[in-house]
Amino acid sequence: MSDLLARHRAVMPNWLALYYNEPIEIVSGKGNRVVDANGKSYLDFFAGILTNMIGYDVAEVRDAVERQIATGVVHTSTVYLLRGQVELAEKIARLSGIPDAKVFFTNSGTEANETALLLATYARKTDQILAMRQSYHGRSFGTVAVTSNRSWKNNSLSPLNVHFLHGADRHLTQFRGMSDEQYIAACVDDLRHVLATAVGGDVAAIIAEPIQGVGGFTMAPDGLFRAYQEVLAEQGILFISDEVQTGWGRTGSSFFGIQNHGVTPDMMTFAKGLGNGFAVGGVVARGDLMDNLHAVGLATFGGNPVAMAAANATLDYVLDHDLQANAAKTGAIIIDGLREAAPRLPVVGDVRGKGLMFAVELVGPDGSPSPELAAKFMEETKKLGLLAGKGGLYGHTIRMAPPLTLTEEEAREGLGIIVTALESL
Structure with a gap:
């Protein structure tokens, strides 16, 4: 060793x-x-x-992958129809609860969050993003910009104009001893103050983890993101829920973490557990947001046949059991x-x-x-x-x-x- x-x-x-x-x-x-x-x-x-x-x-996942490999087709790219990709997208769109949802597959959570940020900034024609203190959304240039943990940020350069919010930092002196209701009220006041003072013009979206992964599983009290969404909706600001770690029933109390807050977001990003070890990530979003981009796009490896076989089998296993x-x-x-x-x-x-x-x-x-x-x-x-x-x-x-x-x-x-x-x- x-x-x-x-x-x-x-x-x-x-x-x-x-x-x-x-x-x-x-x-x-x-x-x-x-x-x-x-x-x-x-x-x-x-x-x-x-x-x-x-x-x-897991026999079900292993058998699904072996059947796909046995066809001799482990890759074709998204310029051809992929049955497994369509089948998985149908399941995710239905489970998401997002109206008229469409799905785009990537290889990782970092890629998924990059895609969601692109969709939001393009739709809203602004580079301004709200994110949470102590957050982590990936290691790429754009996702590091919305990450709020100095240990994971190599520099301050950014393609985005980001403002960070409270919501998972009740250990701070000004919030100690507050009830959930008092803390939510204080955070909403701060959000309104940020929108009144720190931003210039329109904001594209908020991106938030329902439970912060790298942040040490810190979390906002249930209901905070519902209160945030009500404020953001007044200005048409989109909501991106980063479900890379909280998706697929892991929280026990809901299938996606944001549902604990009574929120249906405009987009959700996902990755990690869906493939049970095979590389798969993606975004599920309102159809109008997903279809809005004018430039041609594809994913060479995203949603490849082997990963889709594993992910379909994994999601079916989660639901069936x-x-x-x-x-x-x-x-x-x-x-x-x-x-x-x-x-x-x-x-x-x-x-x-x-x-x-x-x-x-x-x-x-x-x-x-x-x-x-x-x-x-x-x-x-x-x-x-x-x-x-x-x-x-x-x-x-x-x-x-x-x-x-x-x-x-x-x-x-x-x-x-x-x-x-x-x-x-």
């Missing part, structure tokens, strides 16, 4: 992060567990950054268990989550964020056989999102490992 690590460091960029003091190579997987090159097994609570949505070695309900049930076991344990664990600053998307903030004796404890937690859970992820504005948040196929027994097993690791800290 040390040889592979040395080879990695020789040819891969230094900024390509690796977890653990001794990084692992995952060589096999089955169900919700993976095995590394040393033969050690792990219960996977990070799922390839929320991407292996229904676990590993009601994995949204399973996320609600198994997520409650873990989140409730963590909240019950938190009062006796002084290193825990906060526990939050919805469904199978939950996080633990780690803090020092004075209550300040502790990325050092987060790093120690990662090493402890690795020893105990569980894979987790890190995030948060200060790198002190453990974020976890197991496959939606997690069983109740595995939920309790994972909870036990997490609590044991926290106790060891």
Whole structure:
């Protein structure tokens, strides 16, 4: 493994992060567990950054992909009809609830968000965008502009004119102790003030994650985005919901994260879990917005036949097995268990989550964020056989999102490992 690590460091960029003091190579997987090159097994609570949505070695997905490969056609591009692409778009358009919806497929969430920003700025004829503080929307030039986390921004150059809003930052002094209603009212006041002072002329759209992924699963209280949408609608400002991490029933309480707020957005972006590991992303938007562009467009690899076979099989599996309900049930076991344990664990600053998307903030004796404890937690859970992820504005948040196929027994097993690791800290 040390040889592979040395080879990695020789040819891969230094900024390509690796977890653990001794990084692992995952060589096999089955169900919700993976095995590394040393033969050690792990219960996977990070799922390839929320991407292996229904676990590993799923027969339905494997068979669908093998059938497509057996045809000899793994690529044609979008200049030809693609049956699997049309079938998947029909399902997503129906599930989205967006009127007269149309779908465009990409290879990633970054590409999907770039497309949504293009659609919005073109439709509204302005480069002004509203985004949320602590957000993350991708690593490309445009998506970095709407990302509000200094750790993920290489420069301030931008093709967009962006203004950042409150909504997931209740830890700030001015918001502490507020009820949900009071916090929503304060954020709406701030939105109106931004629209009255910071912008010049029309604004194209707001782009927001219902639950902030890289931000450490911080989230606005349910109803905030409905209140925002009511204000934005007064000026015709569009709403883009970034569902790259919150889509497909992961929150348990709704199929898309924005639905927890009672909002039907103008566009939703998606990626990650839809292909259960195969590269697929996209935008589902109002038909008039999608059709509005005047220039010719295509996607060479977006929506390719193999990815579409995997995505159709994955989405069918999620719906046929009601994995949204399973996320609600198994997520409650873990989140409730963590909240019950938190009062006796002084290193825990906060526990939050919805469904199978939950996080633990780690803090020092004075209550300040502790990325050092987060790093120690990662090493402890690795020893105990569980894979987790890190995030948060200060790198002190453990974020976890197991496959939606997690069983109740595995939920309790994972909870036990997490609590044991926290106790060891």
